[in-house]
Amino acid sequence: MTTTDKSGAVTLESGSPRRRVPRGAPLPLLVPALVALAFLLLPLLALLIRAPWRSLPGQLTSPEVWQALQLSLITATAATAVSLVLGVPLAWLLARTEFPGRGFVRALVTLPLVLPPVVGGVALLLALGRNGVVGQWLDSWFGITLPFTTAGVVVAEAFVAMPFLVISVEGTLRAADPRYEEAATTLGASRFTAFRRVTLPLIAPGIAAGAVLAWARALGEFGATITFAGNFPGRTQTMPLAVYLALQNDPAAAISLSLVLLAVSIAVLAGLRDRWMTAAS
Numbered sequence: 001m002t003t004t005d006k007s008g009a010v011t012l013e014s015g016s017p018r019r020r021v022p023r024g025a026p027l028p029l030l031v032p033a034l035v036a037l038a039f040l041l042l043p044l045l046a047l048l049i050r051a052p053w054r055s056l057p058g059q060l061t062s063p064e065v066w067q068a069l070q071l072s073l074i075t076a077t078a079a080t081a082v083s084l085v086l087g088v089p090l091a092w093l094l095a096r097t098e099f100p101g102r103g104f105v106r107a108l109v110t111l112p113l114v115l116p117p118v119v120g121g122v123a124l125l126l127a128l129g130r131n132g133v134v135g136q137w138l139d140s141w142f143g144i145t146l147p148f149t150t151a152g153v154v155v156a157e158a159f160v161a162m163p164f165l166v167i168s169v170e171g172t173l174r175a176a177d178p179r180y181e182e183a184a185t186t187l188g189a190s191r192f193t194a195f196r197r198v199t200l201p202l203i204a205p206g207i208a209a210g211a212v213l214a215w216a217r218a219l220g221e222f223g224a225t226i227t228f229a230g231n232f233p234g235r236t237q238t239m240p241l242a243v244y245l246a247l248q249n250d251p252a253a254a255i256s257l258s259l260v261l262l263a264v265s266i267a268v269l270a271g272l273r274d275r276w277m278t279a280a281s
Contacts, residue, residue, distance in 0.1 A: 044262065051259055052252045059256035067234050068242035069260065075150065075238060078217040079157035083165045083214045088207060091169035092195065096178070105186070113163050116126060121157055121227025128155065128228075152229035153236050157218035164217050165210035172206025216268040 025033070052059065059065060094106055112120055117206040128146045138144040146152040180202065184194035199208075221242040229236040231245065239257055246254035 005112040047258055047262065051255050051272060055252060056256055056259070059253050060260065062253070063232065065076055065242065065253060065257060066197075066256070068237050068239050071150070071153075071234070071237065072219055072239040075153045075157055076215050078154045079161055079218040080165075080211055080215040082154065083160040083162040083218075084207070084211060087162045087165040087210070088169055091166045091173060092199070094166070095170045095173035096181075103260065110163050112160050113167075117160055117221065117223025117225075118227050121156060121224035124156060124159060124224065124228040128152075147228055148230040148232065150229075150235055153225055153238060156228045157221045159223050160224055161214040161218040164213040165207075168210030168213060169203060169206050172203040176202045212268055216265065219264060 060069075090109065094102065094109070125132065125147060127133050128138070130136065130139050130145055130147065135146065138146070140269070174253055176199070180198050181191075182195045182200045185191060219238075220240055222244070225238060225245075226241055230243045231237050237245070239261060243254050243257045243261070246257060254258065262269070
């Protein structure tokens with residue numbers, strides 16, 4: 001049997017003497033852990049130390065920066081909406097239905113998480129470009145051209161962001177009790193009605209968390225965007241692309257934009273904190 005005293009130390013009771021179990025970290029683990037912490041935090045601290053705080057308001061209100069920021073917010077929100085419309089049904093399909101090759105399909109869905117974004121951009125060009133497998137038909141039948149357009153930015157961001165939403169929602173669906181849906185169908189509701197009236201309210205926190213992650217990933221997307229949509233100010237130049245361009249010409253502006261992206265990342269972590277704490281407990 002184990003007991004814990006007021007200091008947090010754990011003792012073992014085996015009949016006679018009590019043995020204290022040390023709670024401190026051993027030195028061979030503590031040293032690399034502190035090195036890893038410094039390795040992760042030092043670049044962020046350097047960004048804060050070297051930030052041009054006095055000229056920051058002027059940098060962020062310049063037309064170029066505001067244009068990139070506005071485009072990033074619009075495209076990231078649109079990509080998140082696309083991910084919600086398409087990703088939630090896909091997550092439900094993976095979590096609630098049985099079909100041959102489901103594990104393989106799940107692996108394909110998560111592939112953009114590990115695929116280099118530039119490779120994703122090349123794949124999008126081959127699929128949706130003017131001469132792509134599908135893009136040539138979109139161009140000839142409907143006159144739709146996606147590459148190097150704002151819509152192309154949304155497509156590229158949705159491609160890399162949707163797996164975050166699918167994984168989050170699928171995990172929530174697997175944790176949710178399916179008996180509520182079964183009870184609704186027993187009472188005469190169709191499967192879609194049960195999904196809309198029963199399942200969606202149950203998994204709403206998971207959908208919200210996945211949407212926030214997808215939005216943050218879309219906001220920070222660089223490789224697939226510049227490959228598939230290019231870097232045209234006012235049309236396809238999002239904030240990460242503007243940071244890359246400004247780093248060559250105006251480092252102060254690059255630091256200012258980086259601070260905005262850092263603030264967004266911190267806000268995302270703060271928004272998901274309650275969900276993580278609930279999962280950990």
